[in-house]
Amino acid sequence: AQRVTQPEKLLSVFKGAPVELKCNYSYSGSPELFWYVQYSRQRLQLLLRHISRESIKGFTADLNKGETSFHLKKPFAQEEDSAMYYCALRAGSYQLTFGKGTKLSVIP
Amino acid sequence: GAVVSQHPSWVICKSGTSVKIECRSLDFQATTMFWYRQFPKQSLMLMATSNEGSKATYEQGVEKDKFLINHASLTLSTLTVTSAHPEDSSFYICSARDPGSSYGYTFGSGTRLTVV
Numbered sequence: 626a627q628r629v630t631q632p633e634k635l636l637s638v639f640k641g642a643p644v645e646l647k648c649n650y651s652y653s654g655s656p657e658l659f660w661y662v663q664y665s666r667q668r669l670q671l672l673l674r675h676i677s678r679e680s681i682k683g684f685t686a687d688l689n690k691g692e693t694s695f696h697l698k699k700p701f702a703q704e705e706d707s708a709m710y711y712c713a714l715r716a717g718s719y720q721l722t723f724g725k726g727t728k729l730s731v732i733p
Numbered sequence: 734g735a736v737v738s739q740h741p742s743w744v745i746c747k748s749g750t751s752v753k754i755e756c757r758s759l760d761f762q763a764t765t766m767f768w769y770r771q772f773p774k775q776s777l778m779l780m781a782t783s784n785e786g787s788k789a790t791y792e793q794g795v796e797k798d799k800f801l802i803n804h805a806s807l808t809l810s811t812l813t814v815t816s817a818h819p820e821d822s823s824f825y826i827c828s829a830r831d832p833g834s835s836y837g838y839t840f841g842s843g844t845r846l847t848v849v
Contacts, residue, residue: 720782
């Protein structure tokens with residue numbers, strides 16, 4: 626069965642500092658990886674997906690199959706980045722498997 | 734973009750009663766919807782896949798007689814927690830495939846259920 630691990634429950638960084646939210650997965654096949662974000666009192670929304678290789682709100686994530694990782698990075702954190710971030714994996718079907726989430730707190 | 738509307742946002746009910754949560758797709762048809770549950774400090778866990786016009790597919794360990802799912806139309810799926818107990822208190826979220834994206838999903842705003 627697939628599994629998604631986000632080792633950090635809480636990550637605090639200062640404004641302007643680099644951010645890296647870790648995500649590791651286990652799956653025997655070729656997964657699709659996503660990052661979802663939930664801002665305070667808002668719904669969960671898609672931030673980015675590995676297949677598009679895009680940068681959203683300054684965030685990027687590269688799928689590293691060798692390390693089975695999909696870490697989310699941003700070079701300079703902003704206060705508005707404070708939110709819950711969930712890494713998710715889709716393995717062949719419609720269903721998503723989520724990590725436990727990391728709460729990012731950007732300190733002014 | 735595609736929006737999923739979920740109601741209510743929060744509900745408090747007494748033990749033994751039933752609670753219905755609605756999930757509606759706005760401006761698009763969702764043949765498949767997903768129901769997730771999140772306990773405090775835990776990850777989002779898929780409970781079941783709701784299929785329009787047919788029975789829901791439940792994940793292992795989820796009691797189908799307790800968590801009744803009905804997907805009678807292409808825009809509405811409901812989750813009814815029957816004979817609720819305090820341990821059912823959780824955060825429930827529905828989602829559907831975003832028709833505007835080949836890969837993305839759109840989520841409801843969630844329902845906080847508290848059983849007292």
